[in-house]
Every structure is written in structure tokens, then in C-alpha cells.
Amino acid sequence: MNKSGHGITISSVTKVFGGLQRPAVDNVSLTIAPGEFMTFLGPSGSGKTTMLSMIAGITSLTTGSICVDGQDISPLKPHKRNLGVVFQQYALFPHMSVAKNIAYPLQQRGMAKKDIAAKVDEALELVHLRDCADRLPRQLSGGQQQRVALARAVVYQPRALLMDEPLGALDKRLRDQLQREIARMHRELGMTFIFVTHDQHEALTLSDRIAVFNEGRIEQVGTPAELYEHPATLFVAQFLGESN
């Protein structure tokens, strides 16, 4: 797989849903460096998922712009953005084998059969699931299914991988295991990762930098050490200090 990261620039992005008193995302600006592991951290309802889904193209922007390597992606449909996406629920095709699930995005892009087989092998290797290629998703544990979802999301070498609480449905042991897998994938791929979580321990463990969300705004952006040692607001100090 290639080792190339792409930069993402979010400029003054706001999202107003009809009927809400305040914007779900309120004038957010953030620059994510090529190859960076960026985490959106904050309590439920703070706008993390809305921000991620605007990057993915699932939700439209009310105002502002989002650029990848300087190109404004706001007008592009999700499948034209070349971004990998993984959600809390794995959303694998239940009737397709693991290998076929991973092959699917490559077939959609019209890749030749022999090239697909090599790419699928490489992706299975990346998530250590070589032995599971012919199994159906229901024959795998939750953690394994999520690893398949990760493999499928990066197999076509997207410009970045976006993950929304990908460990949220797993028990503690599997969560710790998959956290290590995701950290290793990030090191090996050198890809830009954006990770959404409400769990500060997860954020502090995985991230190069963390953007702390509160009521649709970013309270502070910094490395785990910067946030922990120099929280800019009481909210950041309290949120990072909480244990859950």
C-alpha cells in the first residue's frame, strides 16, 4: 500500500439543521496535516458526527468549505471524494465472504480481476485476517468484522480514512485490541486518519492531535500532552479529567 497522506482544510464550516436552536456545527475551522491521526473528541451531541459526515459528503454544508490538498470537495458526491469511511456498525454485506466484501469497492471502481485478488490479499494481511477470507461476516467476532470494515475502507487507497466511533460496539478487551490494530494501520499506511470518539482515553492513546468539540464548536486543538497539561478552558480540563 502507498505511504501518502493528504491534507484536509476545514474553513468556517457551519451546519444548521431545521428545527434546532443552535447550529450542530458552528463555524469550525481546522487544518489536518497529511498523514496525521486527528481525533474529534467531545460529549454526545457536540457535533462530531455531523462534522465527519460533512467531510464524507453524507451531510451538506450550510456554509464554509472543505478542501483536500487544496481542492474544494464540497460539490463532490461522496463516492467521488475518495475517502474511506467506517462507522460503529460494520455494515458488511452479510451474504458475501470476507474477501468479496473487501473486493467490492475495487470492482465498483472497475479494477481488473487479477489486480483485485492481489489488493484483497494485501488488505487481509494488513488486518491479520488471511485465514478468514472465505468466511461470512456472521462467522466472525465483532472485532474481526470491524477489521474487515477497516480493510474494505482502505483497500482502494483513499485519500483519508474517516472513522465514527468504530470501537463503540465492542467490549473492553476487543476495544483495546482493535485500538492497537488501528494505531498499527496508521503507522503502516501513513494515511490521514480522522477518528470520532467520546472516549478521552481512546483519544489520548491514538491521536497525533485532538480537536475537542463542545456545542458545535472546537474548544481546543492540540497534541494529547498539550491538552492534558495546558487545557485552554474549564470544559477541556473537565472533559479530559473525567473517567468513563
Ligand code: ADP
Ligand atoms: P455527536 O456526534 O457529537 O454526538 P452529532 O453531530 O450527532 O453529535 O449531533 C450534533 C447535533 O445535531 C445534535 O443536537 C443532534 O441532535 C443534531 N443532529 C444531528 N443529525 C441531525 C439530523 N439529521 N437532523 C436534525 N438534527 C440533527
